[in-house]
Amino acid sequence: MSEWYFQDKAITGIPVDDRAWLYGDGLFETIAIRDGKPRLLTRHLERLSTGCRRMGIAAPGADGLAESLGAALSNTMLDLEFALARLVVTAGRSPRGYARSGATANVYTGVFSAAPLDPRLYSEGCRVRICSTRLARQPQLAGLKTLNRLEQVLARAEWHSSTVFEGLCFDTEEQLICGTMSNVFIVRGERLMTPDLSQSGVAGVMRRLVLEIAEEGGSIVEITAIGHQVLSAADEVFLCNSQFGVVPVTSIEQPHDDLPTVAGQSGKYLPAGPVTRGLMDSLRQRGYAEITC
């Protein structure tokens, strides 16, 4: 179930001249709602504001964005004990054409019912697959969660099995970037590693939090290039996003046999190891109650 709001008004449609649907000219955050409150709100608003600045969209400040979200949460009839919100800033309404022509930003908020993951995904880990879709390198948009998400849609369209939890995407230079809806970390010996996102991918707020927790805990953390071989040789692999927190990966599969495969990865199983468990414990201690390892 879902409801959408523009300011404090429920809506069923987006104006036909909003650049969001004409060009994907906007950004969004997917924010976990727990016990009625948005989780990691400051981080979400910071990322959204940074994205708007980088894209030249004159969005309201953090207070204004929080107000839009708050109005939706106040007005919704949905149960907010365990839910999520999609906070969208668009470049606004303009005449036809790529030029923004002085359009002023619009803020829309969607509120969605949600449910915790199957607890076994936390305790037993998940299956992922390597997508054959490659992400383009575009440093001007890298890291941002823009409304241009076709690469994720194409990657997600590659599998239908409900037992595959996520797809991992490499870029056109064969560097690991992220999952379709999550960031990815690997553990190798003493080191925690996650892909550099300066060319592609979305820099998630949970990724940031995991990096901070790991650094506070004294781990060696590297934001770096990760190729197929490094992924293959990992001791542990896990995914994270702002909704589910951290989920261990126990199996990485190749795309369909009729697509190009990469040597050395087929059917590899990775244990859900001590570093991943430690980070999951830290998150649970910080109130991520749904993480049940």
Place this chain on the structure above:
Amino acid sequence: MSEWYFQDKAITGIPVDDRAWLYGDGLFETIAIRDGKPRLLTRHLERLSTGCRRMGIAAPGADGLAESLGAALSNTMLDLEFALARLVVTAGRSPRGYARSGATANVYTGVFSAAPLDPRLYSEGCRVRICSTRLARQPQLAGLKTLNRLEQVLARAEWHSSTVFEGLCFDTEEQLICGTMSNVFIVRGERLMTPDLSQSGVAGVMRRLVLEIAEEGGSIVEITAIGHQVLSAADEVFLCNSQFGVVPVTSIEQPHDDLPTVAGQSGKYLPAGPVTRGLMDSLRQRGYAEITC
């Protein structure tokens, strides 16, 4: 002035769960309307159908698409003597998430008032600039006119002067690809050249028509890689799109001085030469009455 239609019904909004605005999951055509009729309709519908197939969107066939367009043109109150239509196919409405989950395509049609270009652009040529925005290489989407158009928006946001008609975009490997809203051709000696669009860019229907006319006329035509030096050394440069036909380029300017510049191009003026004029004549003979060289 504009009006939007879903089938034969005028609309003011797009459903909040249409994937077009959530992810840019769709494609569009911008079709010139002249004397009430869509121009180059078969080519537009072919490209749209090809795009839907490549993106895995189960769109209506060409007849169904033509019917949607026809319904909008029949119902609109706008003057259709000189107008344009935006025919949009989206992946449809789905629950939240990148998975399309069996969504069925939606077709929307926008009808817009339009006006011919200032005739001096045809007779005297236009000023263009090199954009500093670089286009990413994404062969899975290259050539298609998807709803993910942020790169064009960012490139178009680089200039405000109304005397600059268009911006030329290179890709991340410094290959010329296209204008923000047009395709580009260069003439060098006996050869007509236009960028290869297998990695980036939109393969316009007017580009296709120009290539066919040139080939019929016996020209040597090359679809190839074009770097900065080849552009600099061109004898003639022209732009094309389905709305304005062909416009000669007489001046190519670099981005602002505080951005990286490329040697050898600053302030270069190119004459509107005989090959461009010949193609413009051919188009006028084929009924492109607005082309006034």
